[in-house]
Amino acid sequence: MLTVTGLTKTFQTSEGPAQAVKGVDFKISEGEFYTLLGPSGCGKTTTLRCIAGLEKPDDGQIKIEGRLVADPSRRMFIPTHERDIGMVFQSYAIWPHLDVFDNVGYPLKVRRRRQSKTEIEDRVIEALSLVGMEDLAHRPSTKLSGGQQQRVALARALIHRPKLLLLDEPLSNLDAKLREQMRIELEDMVSRIAITTLYVTHDQSEALSMSDRIAVMSEGLIVQEGTPREVYNQPNGNFVAAFLGNANFITAAVLKQSSNGIGYLKLNDEVGQLQLSLPDQFKTGEIVEIVVRPENIRVNQNQPLDLTNVLEGKIERIDFQGGQSEFFVRVGSLLLRSVVGGVTEATPGAQTWLTIDANQCAVFTKKNLDNADAT
Numbered sequence: 001m002l003t004v005t006g007l008t009k010t011f012q013t014s015e016g017p018a019q020a021v022k023g024v025d026f027k028i029s030e031g032e033f034y035t036l037l038g039p040s041g042c043g044k045t046t047t048l049r050c051i052a053g054l055e056k057p058d059d060g061q062i063k064i065e066g067r068l069v070a071d072p073s074r075r076m077f078i079p080t081h082e083r084d085i086g087m088v089f090q091s092y093a094i095w096p097h098l099d100v101f102d103n104v105g106y107p108l109k110v111r112r113r114r115q116s117k118t119e120i121e122d123r124v125i126e127a128l129s130l131v132g133m134e135d136l137a138h139r140p141s142t143k144l145s146g147g148q149q150q151r152v153a154l155a156r157a158l159i160h161r162p163k164l165l166l167l168d169e170p171l172s173n174l175d176a177k178l179r180e181q182m183r184i185e186l187e188d189m190v191s192r193i194a195i196t197t198l199y200v201t202h203d204q205s206e207a208l209s210m211s212d213r214i215a216v217m218s219e220g221l222i223v224q225e226g227t228p229r230e231v232y233n234q235p236n237g238n239f240v241a242a243f244l245g246n247a248n249f250i251t252a253a254v255l256k257q258s259s260n261g262i263g264y265l266k267l268n269d270e271v272g273q274l275q276l277s278l279p280d281q282f283k284t285g286e287i288v289e290i291v292v293r294p295e296n297i298r299v300n301q302n303q304p305l306d307l308t309n310v311l312e313g314k315i316e317r318i319d320f321q322g323g324q325s326e327f328f329v330r331v332g333s334l335l336l337r338s339v340v341g342g343v344t345e346a347t348p349g350a351q352t353w354l355t356i357d358a359n360q361c362a363v364f365t366k367k368n369l370d371n372a373d374a375t
């Protein structure tokens, strides 16, 4: 449905050229919900604007449904209105002087091919009912809540029945509660009409909950692509690990790796050993970083019988968070975080045993750790 190959874009600024997108490749299949996730300034909007035809790329190719829409090497550029897309941007410009109906119907009225009044009416009502706004068709758009305005913007994006929907942080103007509700509605709606969606956000929980696949971007490049589970549990480096949520980083040396892929690792400060399944080959003695999410470390109040992947430590702090508590446990020079659900009897100062889930660790060599700052 969408193929982006080698996309680059540089802006000229007063401080000189700024490369916003540095060679981005990805493909989205029909019906997929695909998200570009990354911190502010990493090039998400620029990528989306190139796909929309609002920005001319310097290099690379963009194909929508197999049709080339941008290829600077052939001086090829199809304008926005000839690309089969619908768009909603962060600042969802809906026109205050028009009511809901006219906001949604506007794109049909400005089209060259004239449509009859009843045809337009049917299409507008159809689009409004997709977002649950048909009852408010004649409400002035100044008298709408944030969520309702967002729905109007969405209905307008869908009025042409586009093949591809581009959404750039469409929920970021809404307050936290409404954002969550709209997230669910949006997800329902796009899956109901089975529209291919390219979503842009810097919010990791939004990306994880909504997407079929996620491309994590940093400084104009995609650094990892995968399903939400893959990028969350198997990050390919520190940047992705830290950007997608809380993570523990544990430095260790590889003692040996057996032929069945089990790696024996010795932690710094002699605080213990771990045996983990390692998908990659590591050399004996190699220094690695183990990444494990707080929910994949279990806190035991008594010493477990099986001490495999158990680290002994002392509880330094417990943050009560309502439905769960976050434990900070000192193990040598490490301070490990663990999330524990439900009510806990444990108290700071107590001795504790942490069980590391061997199947939920990602392991990198040190050389992947250079571009480390994500939080």
Ligand SMILES: Nc1ncnc2c1ncn2[C@@H]1O[C@H](COP(=O)(O)OP(=O)(O)OP(=O)(O)O)[C@@H](O)[C@H]1O
Binding pocket: 011, 012, 013, 018, 019, 020, 038, 039, 040, 041, 042, 043, 044, 045, 046, 047, 202
């Ligand atoms: N029109 C422009 N002129 C000059 N520089 C620009 C322009 N648009 C974007 N940039 C720069 O390109 C880089 C990428 O910007 P972009 O808007 O694509 O980031 P983003 O990932 O969407 O960030 P955010 O999450 O803040 O929206 C930034 O450094 C930005 O300052």
Ligand SMILES: [Mg+2]
Binding pocket: 044, 045, 046
């Ligand atoms: Mg942006």
